[in-house]
Amino acid sequence: MKNRSLVSINDFSKEEWIKILDLASEFEKNPTQKILEDYVVATLFFEPSTRTRLSFESAASRLSAKIVGFSDSSSSSVKKGESLNDTILTVSNYSDIIVMRHPQEGSARFASEVSPVPVINAGDGANQHPTQTLLDLYSIRKTQGKLNDLNIAFVGDLKYGRTVHSLVAALCVFNTTFHLVSPVELKLPSYVKKHIKDKNLTYHQYTNLKDVIPEVDILYMTRIQKERFSDPIEYEKVKNAYILENSMLDNSKDNLKILHPLPRVNEIHEDVDKNPKAYYFQQAQNGVYVRQALLTSILGVK
Amino acid sequence: MENQPRKELVVSAIENGTVLDHIPAKSVFHVMKILALDNIENQVLIGTNLDSKKFDKKGIIKVRDKFFINKEVNKIALIAPSATLIEIRNYKVTYKKQVKTPTEITGSVKCVNPNCITNNENISSKFTVLKNPDGELKLQCHYCEKITDRKNMKFI
Numbered sequence: 107m108k109n110r111s112l113v114s115i116n117d118f119s120k121e122e123w124i125k126i127l128d129l130a131s132e133f134e135k136n137p138t139q140k141i142l143e144d145y146v147v148a149t150l151f152f153e154p155s156t157r158t159r160l161s162f163e164s165a166a167s168r169l170s171a172k173i174v175g176f177s178d179s180s181s182s183s184v185k186k187g188e189s190l191n192d193t194i195l196t197v198s199n200y201s202d203i204i205v206m207r208h209p210q211e212g213s214a215r216f217a218s219e220v221s222p223v224p225v226i227n228a229g230d231g232a233n234q235h236p237t238q239t240l241l242d243l244y245s246i247r248k249t250q251g252k253l254n255d256l257n258i259a260f261v262g263d264l265k266y267g268r269t270v271h272s273l274v275a276a277l278c279v280f281n282t283t284f285h286l287v288s289p290v291e292l293k294l295p296s297y298v299k300k301h302i303k304d305k306n307l308t309y310h311q312y313t314n315l316k317d318v319i320p321e322v323d324i325l326y327m328t329r330i331q332k333e334r335f336s337d338p339i340e341y342e343k344v345k346n347a348y349i350l351e352n353s354m355l356d357n358s359k360d361n362l363k364i365l366h367p368l369p370r371v372n373e374i375h376e377d378v379d380k381n382p383k384a385y386y387f388q389q390a391q392n393g394v395y396v397r398q399a400l401l402t403s404i405l406g407v408k
Numbered sequence: 409m410e411n412q413p414r415k416e417l418v419v420s421a422i423e424n425g426t427v428l429d430h431i432p433a434k435s436v437f438h439v440m441k442i443l444a445l446d447n448i449e450n451q452v453l454i455g456t457n458l459d460s461k462k463f464d465k466k467g468i469i470k471v472r473d474k475f476f477i478n479k480e481v482n483k484i485a486l487i488a489p490s491a492t493l494i495e496i497r498n499y500k501v502t503y504k505k506q507v508k509t510p511t512e513i514t515g516s517v518k519c520v521n522p523n524c525i526t527n528n529e530n531i532s533s534k535f536t537v538l539k540n541p542d543g544e545l546k547l548q549c550h551y552c553e554k555i556t557d558r559k560n561m562k563f564i
Binding site: 114190191208209210211212213214215230231232233234239297 | 519521523524525526527528529530549550551552553554555
């Protein structure tokens with residue numbers, strides 16, 4: 107993986123995902139190491155994403171890398187009208203690897219093709235966010251002891267959530283049984299469902315969250331955003347139907363874990379947080395180890 | 409042609425230039441438009457709804473003193489993949505080929521996604537050409553990965 111960019115989850119093979127996950131579990135045991143002392147990591151956030159940026163910067167800092175960058179394009183030369191091409195070519199002079207978040211789809215692919223140093227996509231508009239997918243896979247494997255043959259439910263906005271789309275596609279190589287829970291307006295798009303159908307995997311669709319809870323090993327919750335509905339009355343009708351409360355977990359499997367890409371608004375009631383089945387904050391922590399594994403693999407240090 | 413007693417060209421021959429033959433009749437004016445032939449100085453001869461062995465009805469376009477570059481040929485391939493491109497010099501055919509659908513297409517079509525980087529920065533569009541099971545062509549953006557299908561294709 108040395109010197110290769112990671113724009114889309116498919117840029118790496120299944121074997122390479124597993125290598126990253128294995129390396130991440132090593133970093134989990136020993137997250138503070140002085141192995142990137144000689145490296146500069148650029149974090150270019152053309153739109154704010156505090157959580158993702160801090161996770162990358164924490165990953166790099168714990169390995170003693172130096173960090174340069176910006177957290178929002180208003181504080182960069184982009185505001186003066188600089189092209190993406192010029193920003194990338196300039197910053198690549200100052201850094202050994204670029205971590206980039208950009209509001210427009212395809213920006214990361216373009217950057218990876220003009221940049222002389224490798225680029226890690228930390229989200230390009232609604233398109234790809236591969237490091238999220240890898241940390242989701244890491245969290246699933248860590249809590250279930252395996253990735254194969256699991257029953258995984260996706261709940262909420264399955265239409266627009268790029269996190270869901272990438273993870274569904276990735277899980278298709280692990281013989282997953284999918285349980286898709288969403289309002290009719292926010293069903294998983296057919297081009298994503300195609301991945302499931304191409305592999306002849308089983309999937310079930312539900313509009314009721316309660317039905318699915320006893321069936322699954324992983325409950326992957328997402329936020330339903332009001333602005334996704336063309337009709338506000340429709341939103342009012344469904345907004346409370348996909349809220350997880352602790353009492354709903356009574357009949358769930360012992361090994362169930364609840365994941366969420368965060369930020370959460372109200373779709374998981376706070377009374378769930380104390381349940382040992384709640385895993386979303388550890389999931390965010392796992393992101394640091396996965397990003398450490400990616401930075402060191404791509405820089406050729408591990 | 410069978411009903412015609414004498415073999416003669418319905419659309420007259422040209423001395424130098426390009427002939428686009430075997431265009432499906434319904435696509436003739438679309439091809440004219442995407443190649444901007446409705447807006448050039450050269451002489452253009454058009455025939456449409458002509459009898460054809462290949463199709464029921466075909467169209468033909470002859471453009472005097474014009475030879476198409478690859479980018480233009482790519483556009484023809486997307487609209488009329490059955491077309492034949494014939495270059496004429498001094499009344500003789502100097503080059504003839506069946507237009508072939510390219511596997512990749514650069515800079516001829518606009519990505520349908522308004523939030524694609526190619527629609528927001530000075531970056532040429534680039535697509536992989538995909539085929540639906542029904543043979544219909546569609547384009548997957550190399551950058552944003554979104555699909556532009558035939559009805560959404562806007563030519564640059």
